Amino acid sequence: MRRRIRIPPIASSEITSETAYLSRRTFIRGAGMMAAPLVAGVSSPLASSESVAGAPLQYAPAGPGANGFYTDEPQTPFEDVASYCNFYEFGTDKGDPARYAGQMSTDPWSVEVGGAVARPGKLNLEDIMSGYDLEERVYRLRCVEAWSMVVPWIGFPLGDLLRRFEPTSSARYVEFRTLYRREEMPGTRSFTSIIDWPYREGLRMDEAMHPLTLVAVGLYGKTLPNQNGAPLRLVVPWKYGFKSIKSIVSIRLLEQQPATSWQSLAPREYGFYANVNPQVDHPRWSQKYERRLPSTLFRPNRMPTLMFNGYGEQVADLYKGMDLARFY
Ligand code: MTE
Numbered sequence: 001m002r003r004r005i006r007i008p009p010i011a012s013s014e015i016t017s018e019t020a021y022l023s024r025r026t027f028i029r030g031a032g033m034m035a036a037p038l039v040a041g042v043s044s045p046l047a048s049s050e051s052v053a054g055a056p057l058q059y060a061p062a063g064p065g066a067n068g069f070y071t072d073e074p075q076t077p078f079e080d081v082a083s084y085c086n087f088y089e090f091g092t093d094k095g096d097p098a099r100y101a102g103q104m105s106t107d108p109w110s111v112e113v114g115g116a117v118a119r120p121g122k123l124n125l126e127d128i129m130s131g132y133d134l135e136e137r138v139y140r141l142r143c144v145e146a147w148s149m150v151v152p153w154i155g156f157p158l159g160d161l162l163r164r165f166e167p168t169s170s171a172r173y174v175e176f177r178t179l180y181r182r183e184e185m186p187g188t189r190s191f192t193s194i195i196d197w198p199y200r201e202g203l204r205m206d207e208a209m210h211p212l213t214l215v216a217v218g219l220y221g222k223t224l225p226n227q228n229g230a231p232l233r234l235v236v237p238w239k240y241g242f243k244s245i246k247s248i249v250s251i252r253l254l255e256q257q258p259a260t261s262w263q264s265l266a267p268r269e270y271g272f273y274a275n276v277n278p279q280v281d282h283p284r285w286s287q288k289y290e291r292r293l294p295s296t297l298f299r300p301n302r303m304p305t306l307m308f309n310g311y312g313e314q315v316a317d318l319y320k321g322m323d324l325a326r327f328y
Contacts, residue, residue: 034145034270035145054222054224055222055223057134057222059218060136062135062136067212068314069135069212070137071139071150075150075151078219078220081149081220082225083095084293085098085228087101087187087246088187088199089104089178089180089188090185091186092187092192096187098225098227101227104226106125106247108124109125109231111250113162113251117171118168119164120165123161125232128161128215128232132156136153137152137155137214137237138153139212141241142290143242144274144282144287146285146286146289146291147290147291147292149292150292151235152221153216153235154217154219157213157214158234159209159211162174167253168253172257173202173203173255173257174205174252174253174254175251175253176234177198177250178200178245178246178247178249179198179247180199195265199246200258200259200261202257202258202259202272203243206318212236214234215233215234216234217231226247229246230247232248234246237311238314238315243274257272260272269284273328274328276307277307278304278305278307279324279325280324288305289302289305290302291303
């Protein structure tokens with residue numbers, strides 16, 4: 001049974017102003033741009049056991065069905081999922097998040113939900129962890145860099161969260177923001193930092209409400225390792241991995257399409273939709289194939305990339321009549 005959660009109204013004074021988010025815009029092209037696929041697939045060892053310790057979660061296991069919630073493909077071992085990461089707040093090397101994300105404090109944690117909703121509010125992590133029935137989802141995750149994984153996530157549908165705040169009729173998009181805490185995030189202090197922090201992502205409202213769109217709080221049966229986006233992140237399995245924003249602190253419903261981090265940085269390379277699409281190449285590499293982790297130079301584990309990452313049956317309808325080469 002679902003327990004009810006309390007959503008107290010928030011005072012406008014609690015909402016951090018836009019200016020507080022403004023940070024330097026150092027667009028040092030190349031240094032930290034998404035890596036070309038050639039370098040993908042070489043895992044680095046976990047730096048410290050501290051950053052991977054998770055608490056066991058109670059959840060309903062995933063099973064086969066037409067909903068796409070489960071795949072029986074071999075799951076990427078936990079060690080690879082937790083050591084080969086993209087979390088630029090901690091650096092651009094795939095091993096940086098596992099090395100440094102232990103510095104990020106995730107307790108206390110809260111998420112502000114505002115914008116076009118009847119009941120804006122703030123959710124504390126405890127409310128989130130006790131307010132939703134957790135379920136397992138075994139999803140493919142396809143990075144725009146052409147590597148992929150199969151991960152058993154634990155979480156709940158984003159739609160369940162959004163509905164509690166009563167979206168108004170003008171809510172057409174959702175914007176997400178990651179925690180931005182410079183002192184705990186060496187990647188945001190680096191001179192090679194290319195992102196205008198905080199990391200931002202967005203979805204169209206119907207994408208956000210789709211049952212496949214998950215708020216993940218764990219993987220492999222335990223709470224998320226920091227490097228994978230603790231304490232809660234998005235997982236949108238039919239889109240390139242950069243849409244699956246980590247360590248979320250703010251969710252805003254909007255009338256206009258929000259600016260997102262990668263699209264702002266390189267609009268010709270990374271679109272707002274970012275649906276996995278083997279027919280539309282990235283300007284610097286092909287998207288026809290991917291390397292499924294674990295992947296090494298000698299055993300690349302290369303396989304064809306599927307339209308919508310194999311979730312076409314569930315999501316193709318969302319894009320009926322749209323030119324997906326134009327809206328990439
Ligand atoms: N979220 C934030 N805040 N910062 C990031 O750099 N990287 C994205 C996404 N979410 C990123 C992020 C990219 S490019 C990918 S592929 C996935 O996280 C990777 O998730 P994983 O490291 O858990 O596999």
